[in-house]
Amino acid sequence: MQNNSNIFGANQSPQATPQPQPTVQLPADFPAEIPIYPNAQLQSVTPGAEGQFVGLWQSIDPSNFITSFYRSQFGANNWQIVQQPNDDTGTFEARRNNLLVRVTIQPKSVTSATPNQSQTLTELRIDYSPNGTAFASPIPSTDTTATPNPTTTPNTEVASNTNQPGSPDFIGPVLPNSNAAPAPTTTPTTAPATTTQTAQQFSDINKAPQQLQRYIQDLATLGVLTTSTNQVKENTNTNLFEPSKAITRREYARWLIAANNAMYASNPAKQIRTVSETAQPAFTDVPKTNPDFAYIQGLAEAGIIPSTLSGDSTEVLFRPDAPLTREQLLLWKLPLDTRSALPTANLEAVKQTWGFQDAGKIDSRALRAVLADYQNGEQSNIRRVFGFTTLFQPKRTVTRAEAAAALWYFGTQGDGISAADVLKGKT
Known part of the structure; x- marks a missing residue:
């Protein structure tokens, strides 16, 4: 023009x-x-x-x-x-x-x-x-x-x-x-x-229960979560989180250390140390060549999981590929919430507090963790992960979405830190 x-x-x-x-x-x-x-x-x-x-x-x-x-x-x-x-x-x-x-x-x-x-x-x-x-x-x-x-x-x-x-x-x-x-x-x-x-961006988080989706997303942003072991072995799509799939004991051990250390990145005294290959294996089925040896051995040496190192002479096998159960989830997580010895507990105390109809099926070692979790009030892992329930189902396997919900918060009621806090720059 x-x-x-x-x-x-x-x-x-x-x-x-x-x-x-x-x-x-x-x-x-x-x-x-x-x-x-x-x-x-x-x-x-x-x-x-x-x-x-x-x-x-x-x-x-x-x-x-x-x-x-x-x-x-x-x-x-x-x-x-x-x-x-x-x-x-x-x-x-x-x-x-x-x-x-x-x-x-x-x-x-x-x-x-x-x-x-x-x-x-x-x-x-x-x-x-x-x-x-x-x-x-x-x-x-x-x-x-x-x-x-x-x-x-x-x-x-x-x-x-x-x-x-x-x-x-x-x-x-x-x-x-x-x-x-x-x-x-x-x-x-x-x-x-x-x-x-x-940091991960999974394409199937919407398949998890709605109440658990924010927990998965926050931990994925922190880079705590990993794809399932089968996906890695089969070289399949690693953008899938598979929230409804059962989590293995090895995967939960890896997530537990990663989540704890991410929450307390500025507080080395609360971090769990992984170990080198020079350590003597605590479990006969997790040799030094195992890809998750550093994590599993680190939890054993910190006394977080039962092993011969903690005086449990029967715990000679870790069974890394076995699915994690609800009572095991609490038994491993609660020491990192309370940062102290778990309280003495018995079957009657758990019945009176939680009111679980199947409390008699809970392993005697896990009773202490279940009772300690009740004392965390609204920040208890059971309430956050499973919601209101009168059945604990201690031997039921834990899904990957439920494991993420448990690891979203560390600490007790009024004294803890969440993945959301870390993402906001709080310590």
């Missing part, structure tokens, strides 16, 4: 077709054990000095969400935390075997397309050293401005700083991998979110 005002729509200047932005991908040898925040967009990848890697992510989530995610992930997955932020922004440095990782979390102000409006992004600078070589220098403070539509090419402000990705002096933490689905993006031109193996 500028060229010829007499003809509407004719001789117009052709409109440029937007070109798609190139997709940035992690290198093929990126360590799977490094957690990556699921709702973050990978912006750039740059090799660093001496085999070190530098990556830049951005997320629309506030920095306290991301900081809480890394506290829980490093705490729950056997990382040695060398450095962590004092508040909602700053730098994590963690070591696992020979892998050294640093994650820097900084908010960034971004100008919106709407005049006089802005939004906040959070920037993740990630660096890892595969051979454990120390980083050259501390992470520099990030710039507080950004272009309206971040692309996969680093902006000029980053490139002009000698301590930014690509420089030998740059130090940026590395994030873990998860099975999360592509995260929401700030603009339609950004690359798909990188998936990880820590």
